[in-house]
Amino acid sequence: xxxxxxxxxxxxxxxxxxxxxxxxxxxxxxxxxxxxxxxxxxxxxxxxxxxxxxxxxxxxxxxxxxxxxxxxxxxxxxxxxxxxxxxxxxxxxxxxxxxxxxxxxxxxxxxxxxxxxxxxxxxxxxxxxxxxxxxxx
Ligand code: SME
Numbered sequence: 181x182x183x184x185x186x187x188x189x190x191x192x193x194x195x196x197x198x199x200x201x202x203x204x205x206x207x208x209x210x211x212x213x214x215x216x217x218x219x220x221x222x223x224x225x226x227x228x229x230x231x232x233x234x235x236x237x238x239x240x241x242x243x244x245x246x247x248x249x250x251x252x253x254x255x256x257x258x259x260x261x262x263x264x265x266x267x268x269x270x271x272x273x274x275x276x277x278x279x280x281x282x283x284x285x286x287x288x289x290x291x292x293x294x295x296x297x298x299x300x301x302x303x304x305x306x307x308x309x310x311x312x313x314x315x316x317x
Contacts, residue, residue, distance in 0.1 A: 191224035199226035204297035212286035230266045240264035245275045249284045255296035271295045278310040
């Protein structure tokens with residue numbers, strides 16, 4: 181129980197660190213697959229609270245990454261038809277799957293109020309963050 185609490189706390193700290201230090205990271209959260217259900221559940225985040233704490237597989241950018249197992253970089257959310265809007269301010273999004281023993285168990289999701297802000301370096305950096313997170317789960 182204590183160990184579980186400290187994982188939640190550490191994930192929240194990671195979200196807060198990223199959101200407060202990188203100007204174009206405006207919302208940062210970790211979603212994880214919800215047991216045996218075909219859905220993602222929000223575990224930790226920094227930024228405005230979202231109504232979308234549960235996302236079915238296949239729905240939105242997050243739900244698509246749950247099934248594709250691939251990074252999804254969205255330079256302009258308006259150009260996406262399978263997209264779940266969390267805030268009218270969001271212009272771009274990046275979702276990077278989180279693997280444990282080769283299995284996609286969740287993801288880091290970042291929203292930006294800046295248009296087209298994410299580069300290949302963000303992908304590499306967030307892949308590294310997820311590798312570190314996988315070690316503490
Ligand atoms: N925009 C996401 C939903 C999650 S919010 O960004 C916090 C999506 O389309 O899956």
